[in-house]
Amino acid sequence: MQRYLDFMLIRFGLIAGGIVVLALAVFAVALALKRRGRLDQVRRYADPAMRAAVRTAARRLADRR
Incomplete structure (x- = not known):
């Protein structure tokens, strides 16, 4: 379980870092x-x-409903 949580934390950090760089x-x-x-x-x-x-995007959202 600890390894999974570590993986998720690293994944979140990479995604957040990528968004900041972008x-x-x-x-x-x-x-x-x-x-x-x-x-x-x-x-x-x-x-x-x-x-x-x-x-x-508006059309796709309207089609979903």
Whole structure:
């Protein structure tokens, strides 16, 4: 039982660490784009893709019910 708990704790730590690293990378990219003045341009390109992703997620959730 102790080994299983150790494994679960290590797994949780790796997942949490990965999420933190990913968030820091996204923040660094956004900061670099903002400093170069291209953040608005990226937002214009990303907006249609994000709307489509949200629409798809909403449809899938509606289909589940």
